[in-house]
Each structure stands twice: as C-alpha cells, then as structure tokens.
Amino acid sequence: MKSRRAFLTALGGLLAGPRFALAQQAERTDRVGWLSTAALRTEPYNLAFVDRLREVGFVEGRNLVIEFRSAQGRIDRLPELARDLAQQNCDVFLSPGTERNLAAIKQASRDTPIVMVAIDYDPVATGHISSLARPGGRITGASLQQTDLAAKRLELLKELLPRAKRIAVFSDTSTAGQLEAVQAGAKRLGVALQVLEFTHAPYDYEGAFAESVRARAEALLVLTSGNFVPARRQIPESAVRHRLPSMYGNAVWADAGGLLSYAPNFSEFYRRAADQVSLIFKGAKPAEMPVEQPTTFELVINLKTAKALGITIVQSLRARADRVIE
Numbered sequence: 001m002k003s004r005r006a007f008l009t010a011l012g013g014l015l016a017g018p019r020f021a022l023a024q025q026a027e028r029t030d031r032v033g034w035l036s037t038a039a040l041r042t043e044p045y046n047l048a049f050v051d052r053l054r055e056v057g058f059v060e061g062r063n064l065v066i067e068f069r070s071a072q073g074r075i076d077r078l079p080e081l082a083r084d085l086a087q088q089n090c091d092v093f094l095s096p097g098t099e100r101n102l103a104a105i106k107q108a109s110r111d112t113p114i115v116m117v118a119i120d121y122d123p124v125a126t127g128h129i130s131s132l133a134r135p136g137g138r139i140t141g142a143s144l145q146q147t148d149l150a151a152k153r154l155e156l157l158k159e160l161l162p163r164a165k166r167i168a169v170f171s172d173t174s175t176a177g178q179l180e181a182v183q184a185g186a187k188r189l190g191v192a193l194q195v196l197e198f199t200h201a202p203y204d205y206e207g208a209f210a211e212s213v214r215a216r217a218e219a220l221l222v223l224t225s226g227n228f229v230p231a232r233r234q235i236p237e238s239a240v241r242h243r244l245p246s247m248y249g250n251a252v253w254a255d256a257g258g259l260l261s262y263a264p265n266f267s268e269f270y271r272r273a274a275d276q277v278s279l280i281f282k283g284a285k286p287a288e289m290p291v292e293q294p295t296t297f298e299l300v301i302n303l304k305t306a307k308a309l310g311i312t313i314v315q316s317l318r319a320r321a322d323r324v325i326e
Contacts, residue, residue, distance in 0.1 A: 029063050030281045033090035033112075035081055035105055036070040037097040037226035044252060048267035049094070052274035058281065073201050073230045075100055075173075082108035092280045094273065095141070097226030098174040099126055102139075113286045115276045116141035117269060120174045120224050123291065132291040140276055142269045142292040146224045146249060149297070150178035151185035153262050156299070157219050157247045158189050160260070160317055167191055168217035168244065170208065170235070172198040175223040182221065198227070205231055209242050217244065224249030224263075232256050240308050254300040254325060259309065264294035298322040 039046060050066070058064040067088045069081040075098070082104035085093065093109065095102045096117035105114055106128075116123065116139060123129045123143055130136035132143065158164060167186070171179045179195065186193045194215045196208040212220065220239050222228060228235065236257035239246040247260045254261040272292045280286065299317070302325040306313055318324070 029065055030058060030092075031065045031067065031088065031090045032092055032094055032277060033085035033088055033105075034066055034068045034094040035078065035085060035101055036068070037075070037078070037101050038071065038073040038229040039097070039226065040070060041068055043229075045266040045270040049270040049274045052271040053278060056275065056278045058278060073203075073227055075201065075227065078104040079107065085109075086112075092277050094277065096270070096273070099128075100174065101226070102128060106139075111138065113280045114139045114141070115273050115280070115286075116143075117273050118143040119226060120146050120178065122147055122177060125177075129291065132293065134288065135291060136287050138286050140286040140289040140291055142272055144264050144266075144269065144294060147177040147181050149249065149262065150175075150221075150223055151181040153247045153249065153260075154182050154185045154189065154191075154221055156260060156262055156317065157221060157245070158191060160311070160314060161219055161245060164218040165191060166194055166215065166217050168194045168196060168208075168212040168215070168220045170196055170198065170220065170222045170228065172203070172223075172225050172227050174225040174227060178223045182223070201227070203227070203231065205235060205238060209238050209244075212244065213242055220244040220246040222246065222248050222253070222258075236305070240305060243309060245306075245309055245311060251298060251300045251323070254302045257302065257305055259302055259305045259311070261300045262297060264297055269294070300325065 053064060060066055067085055067090060069085060071077040071081055078100055086108040090112055093105050093112055093114045095105050095114055097119050099121040102116050124131060129139050169182060183193060194212060194217050196211060222235060232253055233256045236246060236253060240257060245259045248254065248258045249263045250266055251261045251263060276289060299321050300323045301313055301321045304325060
C-alpha cells in the first residue's frame with residue numbers, strides 16, 4: 001500500500017512538472033516597441049503584422065505586449081516618442097516607414113534589437129546596416145527598394161499617358177533618393193517634372209494641387225513617404241477633382257481612389273517583419289538575419305477612377321494588372 005502511494009505521488013510529481021514548466025513559460029511576456037511615423041494601428045498592413053504574430057504564438061493579452069506610438073505625421077515628435085519607448089523595457093523595436101523613424105530609435109536605445117521596414121530609404125546606402133545578407137549589428141528587417149521603384153512608376157504613368165509632357169511629383173524630406181531616380185527617368189522619357197516639395201507639417205495639399213493646375217500638369221506621381229499616409233484618401237480624391245491621373249507606391253492608395261499603384265505587397269512584408277520579431281523573441285541575432293527584399297510587385301488599376309477621369313486604360317497595362325478595381 002505504501003509503495004502504491006509512493007508511486008502515485010511520484011507520478012503526480014512527474015505530471016505536475018511539465019504543467020509547472022508550461023506555467024512558467026506562459027508567464028513570460030515579450031514586448032514590442034512600435035514607432036510609426038504617421039499610420040494608425042488599423043491600417044491593413046499593421047493588422048497583418050499583429051495577425052502574423054498571433055499565428056506564430058504571440059498573442060496580445062496573453063504573452064505579448066505591443067507598445068504602439070504614432071507621430072501622426074509630426075516628424076519632430078519622433079525623438080520624444082522613441083525615448084518613451086526606450087523606457088518600456090522592450091525586447092525588440094519595430095521601425096516601419098521613414099529613415100528618421102529608424103534614426104530616432106537608434107538614438108534613444110543602445111542594445112535592443114530593431115526590425116525595420118525601410119519604406120523610403122536604402123538601409124545599406126545610408127549606413128544603417130553593413131549588407132542585406134549580413135546586417136552585422138542590431139538591425140534587420142525588410143527593404144522595399146522604393147528608390148528603384150519610383151522610376152518604374154513614372155514609366156507606367158507615361159505608358160498610360162504617352163502624350164503627357166508635364167507630370168507633377170509630390171515629394172518631401174523622406175523621398176530624396178526616389179526623387180533623384182524619378183528625375184533621371186524623366187530625362188530618358190522626355191517629360192518635364194513639376195516637383196512640389198512638402199517640408200513642414202501640416203502639408204498644404206490643396207495649395208500644391210492648385211499650383212499643379214496652374215502649371216498645366218497632366219498627371220501626378222506621389223512618392224512613397226510615411227508622412228503622406230494621413231492624406232491617403234484626401235490626395236486621390238483631390239487628384240480626381242483636379243482631373244489628374246495619379247500613381248502611388250502602395251495598393252491601399254488605389255483602394256482609396258487612386259488611379260494606379262505599383263508596389264510590393266505591403267501586408268506580406270509586415271508579416272515577414274512579424275516573423276523576424278518572433279525569431280528575435282526566441283533568441284535569434286539580428287546581425288545574422290538577412291534583410292528581406294521584395295521579389296514580386298503588384299500593379300493595381302482602379303477602373304472606377306479611370307471612368308471618372310474619362311481615361312481608357314491601354315491594353316498593355318490592363319493585361320499586366322495584378323488586380324483591377326471595378
């Protein structure tokens with residue numbers, strides 16, 4: 001009888017051991033410090049990041065805390081918000097958007113790993129990492145190659161409007177590399193650019209559109225900047241009102257009424273960023289984690305906007321469209 005009780009006691013200890021270990025594991029909570037230049041957490045690509053973390057086992061309210069801060073387009077607030085995040089004992093920082101976002105986080109923290117989503121800058125050319133294959137420090141993430149894509153967007157816009165001679169370009173302090181690529185592309189294509197520079201928030205979009213009309217611009221190219229995100233609906237609506245066919249660097253702009261977009265799948269890249277965050281939670285070193293790059297690009301055409309503008313989409317473009325909004 002004693003031996004039976006001893007056996008049951010030992011068995012109970014063995015069974016309790018894994019439960020105790022699991023309870024200890026469940027008590028661990030990982031923390032992400034997420035600094036956004038302008039976007040809200042409700043943007044589709046931001047939701048994709050959180051969804052992917054959930055899929056790989058990191059769930060808010062259970063074993064994950066997300067400290068989200070948005071500058072809401074006020075770039076001057078980034079250092080202050082980064083310093084706040086640095087006080088939150090985060091295990092990893094997420095830095096999507098502009099280079100100034102990444103710079104603010106680097107300045108505010110010393111050792112915490114950073115996962116970037118480099119929307120409008122080249123992280124190698126700007127010196128933030130050693131190479132895409134081996135970043136070599138505490139930063140990894142994704143680079144969306146927007147500098148190269150900007151010139152391609154101009155080409156597509158010219159293909160749609162072969163007679164266009166002047167194209168307005170919305171640019172700001174975050175898009176210098178893109179603007180250089182577009183200016184070089186414009187020379188090859190034989191088009192003049194009317195560059196409208198936005199330097200201080202809040203941006204005067206209506207004033208810029210009025211200037212474009214006065215200069216007789218025939219189309220609009222909006223360079224890709226996180227600072228333009230708060231006007232994601234305002235800019236396409238104004239473009240239609242001023243009869244300007246418009247091109248963007250994110251499909252959500254076409255969904256909001258823009259005529260064309262050509263870009264990597266942003267939601268997919270934010271999901272990849274979530275995978276990298278999860279690996280860092282598990283002990284991976286950013287220095288050894290290759291930076292992700294896009295391999296496919298999506299051309300989205302909004303036929304409703306084309307109809308409103310009285311534009312017929314040439315067959316060469318429509319045949320290459322990955323998605324058509326009707």
